[in-house]
C-alpha cells in the first residue's frame with residue numbers, strides 16, 4: 082500500500098470513497114464529501130492523503146487548521162477519514178492516521194484534535210479529558226494529541242468548511 086498526498090486526479094475517487102464510507106454511519110449527515118471540497122476551495126486542506134492499494138484509491142484522510150479559544154496555535158483537526166467499505170478493518174485507516182500525524186509533526190505542528198469515538202482514537206494517543214470543548218458534545222469525544230508538552234485548553238473551532 083502507498084500513502085501519498087492527493088493530486089487533482091484523485092478528487093473524484095476521494096468524493097466517492099467518502100460518501101460510501103459515511104453512508105452507513107448513523108451519526109453522519111452525509112456532508113463529509115462536500116466539507117472536503119470546501120476545505121480544498123478555501124485553502125484549508127493542510128494535508129490530504131490518499132491510500133492506494135492494488136492501484137485503486139482505498140482510503141483518504143484530511144487535516145485542517147483549528148482554532149482553540151479563537152486563536153490558531155499550530156493545532157490541526159483530523160478528519161474526515163474514510164476507508165472504502167470493502168477495505169475496512171485491514172489497517173488502512175491506522176496507516177493513514179499514523180502517516181498524517183507523522184507529517185504534522187514534521188511541519189512543526191503543536192498538536193492534533195478531533196471529534197470521534199475514543200474506542201478507536203485512544204490507540205493513537207488521543208485523549209478526551211474535557212480540556213477541549215466543542216458545542217455540546219461530551220468531553221470524551223473531543224480528543225487531542227499534543228506533539229510537545231503543552232496541553233490545550235478551551236473551545237475548539239474547525240475551519241469554516243467543517244463548521
Ligand SMILES: CC(C)(COP(=O)(O)OP(=O)(O)OC[C@H]1O[C@@H](n2cnc3c(N)ncnc32)[C@H](O)[C@@H]1OP(=O)(O)O)[C@@H](O)C(=O)NCCC(=O)NCCS
Pocket residue numbers: 102103106160162163164165168169170171172173174175176196197198200201
Ligand atoms: C473509521 C475508519 C476510517 C477506520 O479505518 P479502517 O481501515 O477500517 O481501520 P483499521 O483497519 O486501521 O483499524 C481497525 C480497528 O478499528 C476499529 N474500528 C474501526 N472503526 C471503528 C469505530 N467507528 N469505532 C471504534 N472502533 C473502530 C476496529 O474495531 C478495529 O479494531 P481492532 O483492530 O481492535 O479490531 C473506517 O472504518 C471508516 O471509513 N469508517 C466509516 C467512516 C468513519 O466513521 N470515519 C471516522 C469518523 S470519526
